[in-house]
Amino acid sequence: MVPVSATTSSARTRLTPEQRREQLLDLGVRLLASRSLDELSIDLLAEEAGISRGLLYHYFGNKHDFHEAVVRRAADDLIAQTAPPAGGEPLERMSRSMAAYLEYVEANYEGYLSLVKGAAGGNPTLRLIYDEALGALTGRIFAEDAQGELIPDTPVTRLLVRGWAVMVEDMVLTWVADPAGSAVTREELLALIGGSLPTLVGALADPA
Amino acid sequence: MVPVSATTSSARTRLTPEQRREQLLDLGVRLLASRSLDELSIDLLAEEAGISRGLLYHYFGNKHDFHEAVVRRAADDLIAQTAPPAGGEPLERMSRSMAAYLEYVEANYEGYLSLVKGAAGGNPTLRLIYDEALGALTGRIFAEDAQGELIPDTPVTRLLVRGWAVMVEDMVLTWVADPAGSAVTREELLALIGGSLPTLVGALADPA
Structure with missing residues (x-):
């Protein structure tokens, strides 16, 4: 460190x-x-x-x-x-956003884990911040696709996207805790977290 | 209650x-x-x-x-x-197991939620029991499919199935907390939790 x-004392x-x-x-x-x-x-x-x-x-x-x-x-x-780049193909933009998420967790593992654990464990303040962040991250997915071209905005897809975000969080936290022990490469992980939402939405967004 | x-005093x-x-x-x-x-x-x-x-x-x-x-x-x-029935088609057996999981969470919501929260919050005993249960539930999926016909047993699919289980848990806990408010029907939820794993595995199990 x-x-x-x-610097701070001179800056004061x-x-x-x-x-x-x-x-x-x-x-x-x-x-x-x-x-x-x-x-x-x-x-x-x-x-x-x-x-x-x-x-x-x-x-x-x-x-x-x-x-x-x-x-x-x-x-x-x-x-x-984790904001996706302004232009480009939707899948490529999602891949970039997912890669940035992985990089964030790698760079901030301990603090991020303590936020997730604290929120899940019932700390009201951490729960609120976590829920706000999760809401912002998942809400952005719908806001970016305001025409519903990729993901129709329905109660079912809201539940699905939230569940997907929790799945990605679990896979990334599990992997970052022990990349070598997981025997999963970084590229394989990126394929999982980048490909899972389009896959789920394609198959399950329309209950009919 | x-x-x-x-009964207990006479049984004693x-x-x-x-x-x-x-x-x-x-x-x-x-x-x-x-x-x-x-x-x-x-x-x-x-x-x-x-x-x-x-x-x-x-x-x-x-x-x-x-x-x-x-x-x-x-x-x-x-x-x-949540043990799947002994016979039948794989997808039907998974649907039955998922329906049983939903019923379990509905019938035991408060206690189950406190296990999940306690484990996630870092209580070592609850963490251990939760991890054992999650390991048993996900391990069963691989054990049932020992030939790897539906899900090849690889590090990638192990990570994916674990993440999927956490996603299902989140969707079910979110829904059971407020079924009416979620605006998602029970049938729609069952379609999500029953269909998500085959969908993910079909698209993502083979990284190549």
Whole structure:
């Protein structure tokens, strides 16, 4: 980890409080990439940022609010980084988005896993952020295809796309935890996560 | 809830300690159907069984061991109840198994949800039982098709079947939580969960 105290202390005179808070959030997200939320303490952030705990409490109120802000930022990053490219064929755009999702989970495994586990385990704040992120990611699929050319927007396909997203999350988390042990190559995984939704929709979107 | 104290107290003279323990486990599983694990206390079981807390501790040691035994029994019930019929066409057998799974979740929603949430949230005991049950349910799919006629047994299909099982779980839990609100009919849900695996395997089992 590169100490950031030198840059942050010189920057402190130039940044507005809001900019300073954003900078601390970015640092929190970087720290979260390789550790769980439980391991991300105010003390650690203070040490890495080279500022006092008291100043952090000034920016974030308490540990809970700090965690919520960091996880929300991490979820926003996930949504932004997995945005499909603006143009191109639908399947190619989905493949690119899926590859970006895999890269995000690889780069942020510990923090992402702790969000998924916390949300599934019933933490209300993490549940809310997780559901918002899942809603944004799956909602984007329908928004991108507003004419319903690929996926008709029905209650059945909404349930299916949500289930598919959870399947992809499980396959990616399982694979990233132990790529070698899984005996599945990266290309095979990408084929699974990129091909599964078109396959499911093609066969099951129309119940008739 | 039907009081069972009358039957259990008369039965107490006839049953072996092991039979008695099994009977208490069955009661625990029934109580768990409509409440979370957190709500299933030794006190409640003692009251429903019409016996003393002390006697329950004699059978189960402590609350943790009691919960573990009840959840393990519930998972065994799930595996038994979702066993496909012995004969018939593969797709029909899978449909029957999927319908049984839906019925199990409907009948045991609260307890099943608390197992899924507890496992996902990182409770080590629940995680172990959940993983064993998931392994049994997905392993059965491969064992039933030992010749690999429907699903070749490869690392890719193992990852895919696991992901599919998690997808089915999510769709069923989402639907059972609010069938009317989902605007998806029971038949549509059954078509999704029964048709998804053959569809995925047909399209994605062979990466070439």
